[in-house]
Each structure stands twice: as structure tokens, then as C-alpha cells.
Amino acid sequence: MPKRDYYDVLGVPKTASADEIKTAYRRLAREHHPDVSKENPKAAEEKFKEISEAYEVLADGEKRQRYDRMGFSGVETDFGPGGFTWQNFTHAGDLEDLLGASPLFRQFFGGFGSPFGGGGTRAARRGSDVELTVRVPLSAAVHGARPTIEVPRSDPCGDCRGTGARNGTALETCPECHGEGQVRQVRSSGFAQLLTIGECPRCRGTGRRILDKCPTCAGSGRLSSVERIELSIPAGIEDGAILRVPGHGMAAPRGGRAGDLFVQIDFEPSPHLRREGREAYTETTIPLATALLGGVATVPTVEGEAQLTIPSGTQPETPFRLRGEGFPRLGGSSRGDLTVTVHIELPRSLSGREKELLREALGGTERESSPKREPLFRRRAR
Ligand SMILES: [Zn+2]
Ligand SMILES: [Zn+2]
Known part of the structure; x- marks a missing residue:
């Protein structure tokens, strides 16, 4: 079944606001929930997945932009070294009240295999994502490619186990926050009092103070390094597509999950070829004699x-199709065609003898002043 446009799936216009998208999603999610839907369970589940996927993309400003710009290929490329996964459903927060309203929903989301399961992970701090661009030749779109890329990393220091203290021991409780890692500040604002809770600036949220800094990492708890990763670029990938390599971003500050690596594919510009999905276009100029x-x-x-092969009598701007010389489908084989538009170069000057020979061969001036053109002109003018 071909994928439907995400806006169509949610029944909203391309200009829909975030609230409109949310409202549409909720209505559809309630209606097509497999536990209440009147469709057969398989169809209901498919439908529900489709709705969830559309919402997952359109509710995320960045993904929505990518989708608007690049279509499915902009958001569908969650490949890691391990292959093809769709696993970035992170809207548990948005859905809290919807889920809370119905235990069925919670059960469903939890047991469904991926979308909104594993709640409660928001509390753990995640390492930052890393984004980089890798430039590959256009042939990578045909055969795929496995370039090795170098990714800057910041990993916990092994010598101090990320604590920043020598031997991981010389720590004392932070006097500023008394080990809580957070500080409360009360500010007056007119009649109101604002209570803000933020990370302790002194210990940067660790709750500990380092007495003796680890010499390996100079007390930062982190070591910068470069990781070499062999990237798997699938055949058929579009220019600008983004590959996601889970867990290869920055390490988490304290025991959380590492960030993800996002690699944008940038094809080397080709002066000769134009690509439109599976179709490739090029042009060539041939001398008049060849035509x-x-x-x-x-x-x-x-x-x-x-x-x-140019057949005798080829006309200007004739398109030739080379079957199977275009680009394959994403991850698949069947390649599109290469269309070659043939331009014909006319000689700019001819010698007297060449003119004579041409006149003889082509009928010369009689054809040039052929009256056939006039009725054509009149017909058009009418
Ligand atoms: Zn260290
Ligand atoms: Zn502190």
C-alpha cells in the first residue's frame, strides 16, 4: 500500500497550526483506536499506525519542516548501523492527558511494540544529539555506500568514572545546594512571588564538590575523542535525507542515554545530471552531421x-530514454530511466564549397524560401 501524505492522513491543510494538528490527531486516534474501531482488528491497527506516524512527524516542528521540504525521505530514514527502524516516537508528554483519560489507551500504547511505550524516560537526562553532513558521490544513490565518518564525541572519563574527581573518590557534598543539585530562588514580581528551581551553578547539578581534580580530564569528567563509524547509506536515498544513528551522539551527563547522531546526506553536485526521484535527466549536443x-x-x-546510438534524421531536442539507467527506489532495486535530450549544433560558418554541396544534397534555397510557412503563420494569427 503506498504511503499517504501525512496531512491527508490527519485531514488537515498544509498550513494547519500545531493545535489543529493535535486536535485532528486526537479525534482520529479515538475514532480508530483498535479497541473501539468497528473495522477488523488488522485494518484498525494499520490505520492507527498510519495516524500515529503522521502525527509523530507533523507534531515535531523540525520533522515537519523536513517532511515539507523533502517528503517521506526527509523523515523516514531512521537507519542505524543495524538497519531500518522507526523508533522515534517521543510525544508521550503531549499525550499525557489523553493517555491518562483512558487506561485502554495506556495499555495499548504500552503494549504496541513501540510508539508511546517506555514512559517515564523523560526524567533521565539524555546526551546531546550530534548533527553532521557527509558528502557522497551521486553513484551512492544507485548502489548505496558505506563511508567511514569521524564523529566528535565526549565520553565519560574512565579514570574518574565521569565524576571529575581524582580516583573517583575525593568528593564532598556541595555546600551551595547541600547535595541536591538544584537551587530554589524566590523572586518578587509585583504582588506575586516567583519560585524558580534550577540547576545549582556551583556543582552544575551534580550535588558534589570536587576536592581533588582528576588529572586525566582536568575535572570535567569528560574526554573528547573522535569515533570512526562506518555509515550505511541505502541505495535510492534522496539528497538531503537524514540518517539517524541511535546512541552515537554525545554521552549523557550522568548515566543517561547517549544522544543520537544525525547524518545529512549531501550529494556531490553533478553538472550533467538532474534527478527527480527515480528518474534521471541529462543532455548532450551532437554535430549536425551526426543528426x-x-x-x-x-x-x-x-x-x-x-x-x-543516434539514428539518422534525429530531430533537435529529441529525448532518448535509457531504461534502467536512473535511480532505484529506496532500499530497492527497480531503477528508473535516464532521459537524454539531444541538442544539435549547427555550424556557424560554411565555406563556399560546403554551401554548394549542401544545396545539392538538401535542395538548397528552394526549401529555405518554401511558401509552406506562410499559411501556418496566418492560421496561428487568426
Ligand atoms: Zn577524569
Ligand atoms: Zn550544588
């Missing part, structure tokens, strides 16, 4: 060059 008499022209292809 008239037939011959062979060298044309650029996705993977290099090919010889194109």
Missing part, C-alpha cells in the same frame, strides 16, 4: 558515461 547521418554520442550517466 543527419546517424552515429554515436557519448552521454553522461549516473555511473559514468554511455554510448548512445
Whole structure:
């Protein structure tokens, strides 16, 4: 079944606000929930997945932008070194009240395999995501590629186990926050009192004070390094697509989950080829003699060059289709076509003898002043 446009799935216009998207999603989620839907369970589940996926993308400003810009390929490429996963359902927070309203929903989301299960992870602090761009030749879109990339990392220091203190021991309770890692501040604002709770600036939220800094990491608890990762770029990938490599971003501050690595694919610009999904387009210019008499022209292809047979009598701007020389579907094989538009270069100057020969061969001036053009012109003018 081909994927439906996310806006169509939720029945909202492309200009819909975040609230409109949320409202549409809630209505549809209630209606098509497999436990209440009147459709058969399989169909209901499919429908529900479709709705959840659409919401997952459109509710996330960044993903929505990517989707608007690049379509499915902008958001669908959650590949890690392990392959193809769809696993970034992170809207548990948005759904709290919806879930809270119905135990069925909670049960359903929890047992469903991925979408909103594993709640409660929001409290743990996650390492930052890392984004980088990797430039690959266009041929990677045909065969896929496995480039090795270097990713800057910041990992917990092994010598102090990330504490920043020598041997991981010389710590005392932070005098500022008394070990809580947080400080409360009360400010007056007119008649109101504002209570803010924030990270303790002195211990940066650790609740501990370092007496003796670890010499390996100079007390930061982190070591910068470069990780080499072999990236798996699937065939058929679009320019600008983003691959997600879970867990290869920055390490978490204290025992949380590491961030993710996002790699944007940037194809080397090709002066000769244009790509539209699976279709490739190129052009070539041949001399007049080749167009008239037939011959062979060298044309650029996705993977290099090919010889194109030009039949005698080829007209200007004739498109030739080279079957299977375009791009494959994402992850699949069946390749589109390469369309070559043939331009014909006319000689700019001719010698007297060349003119004579042409006149003889092509009928010369009689054809040039052929009256056939006039009725055509009049017909158009009417
Ligand atoms: Zn250290
Ligand atoms: Zn403190």
C-alpha cells in the first residue's frame, strides 16, 4: 500500500497550526483506536499506525519542516548501523492527558511494540544529539555506500568514572545546594512571588564538590575523542535525507542515554545530471552531421558515461530514454530511466564549397524560401 501524505492522513491543510494538528490527531486516534474501531482488528491497527506516524512527524516542528521540504525521505530514514527502524516516537508528554483519560489507551500504547511505550524516560537526562553532513558521490544513490565518518564525541572519563574527581573518590557534598543539585530562588514580581528551581551553578547539578581534580580530564569528567563509524547509506536515498544513528551522539551527563547522531546526506553536485526521484535527466549536443547521418554520442550517466546510438534524421531536442539507467527506489532495486535530450549544433560558418554541396544534397534555397510557412503563420494569427 503506498504511503499517504501525512496531512491527508490527519485531514488537515498544509498550513494547519500545531493545535489543529493535535486536535485532528486526537479525534482520529479515538475514532480508530483498535479497541473501539468497528473495522477488523488488522485494518484498525494499520490505520492507527498510519495516524500515529503522521502525527509523530507533523507534531515535531523540525520533522515537519523536513517532511515539507523533502517528503517521506526527509523523515523516514531512521537507519542505524543495524538497519531500518522507526523508533522515534517521543510525544508521550503531549499525550499525557489523553493517555491518562483512558487506561485502554495506556495499555495499548504500552503494549504496541513501540510508539508511546517506555514512559517515564523523560526524567533521565539524555546526551546531546550530534548533527553532521557527509558528502557522497551521486553513484551512492544507485548502489548505496558505506563511508567511514569521524564523529566528535565526549565520553565519560574512565579514570574518574565521569565524576571529575581524582580516583573517583575525593568528593564532598556541595555546600551551595547541600547535595541536591538544584537551587530554589524566590523572586518578587509585583504582588506575586516567583519560585524558580534550577540547576545549582556551583556543582552544575551534580550535588558534589570536587576536592581533588582528576588529572586525566582536568575535572570535567569528560574526554573528547573522535569515533570512526562506518555509515550505511541505502541505495535510492534522496539528497538531503537524514540518517539517524541511535546512541552515537554525545554521552549523557550522568548515566543517561547517549544522544543520537544525525547524518545529512549531501550529494556531490553533478553538472550533467538532474534527478527527480527515480528518474534521471541529462543532455548532450551532437554535430549536425551526426543528426543527419546517424552515429554515436557519448552521454553522461549516473555511473559514468554511455554510448548512445543516434539514428539518422534525429530531430533537435529529441529525448532518448535509457531504461534502467536512473535511480532505484529506496532500499530497492527497480531503477528508473535516464532521459537524454539531444541538442544539435549547427555550424556557424560554411565555406563556399560546403554551401554548394549542401544545396545539392538538401535542395538548397528552394526549401529555405518554401511558401509552406506562410499559411501556418496566418492560421496561428487568426
Ligand atoms: Zn577524569
Ligand atoms: Zn550544588
